[in-house]
Amino acid sequence: MILRKEYWFEAAHFIYNHPGKCRNLHGHSYKLFVSVEGTPDVATGMIIDFDDLSKVVVEKVIGRLDHRFLNDLIPLSTAENIAVWIWEQLKPDLPQLCQVEVFETTDNCVIYRGA
Template sequence: MYTARVEEWFAAAHFLVNFHGKCENLHGHNYKVRVTVKGTELDEGGMLCDFGILKSALKDVFKELDHCNLNDVPFFSDGNPSAERIAEYIFIEMEKRLDIEPAALSLVEVFETEKHVASYSRQ
């Protein structure tokens, strides 16, 4: 199995409903996001997937998230844009933008800090 991964950043604010702590208050993060694809075959150029394609799709997703209050994004209408749900949202949006067969989107990781990360995959 081959994997390829890109990493990018965006900045946004959010607050968590029903958290019962300081994260119930509006605050911000500089989120680091890693997107991983996997597959068993390489293309004729010896690559699983062009990094530029992944990076472009991720930057397109960030247009909805960067420098905003994530609570205002309709996907998070329940008021809980947690790192786990941000990873799910990015995964869903990346799937819509990628046509990379035979590779497949495998994992999205969202880092709130270097020590705190949540991820989403379909497995």
């Protein structure tokens, strides 16, 4: 079974080696989906409590990226590299993590399932 929760953050960045307009400083309203996979616990009936998931995601990711300049943490801050960075922040505390989805715009998304 897969459990998925949605988050948002606002951030600015530029892609220094981009041949077009994305080389300039700009911002996005990012949407993030975090998915964990497992079998629901017999006693609780849950894979993980949504609140427990959010505590990890907010502490490890949202609190560090929201209203920030992404290049300070992820120098080549493409959607692909942001997804990998998010995975690396979450996986140690969420061993059942199976996928992150990073929407840079409403119609541009990267899905990462780990290396």
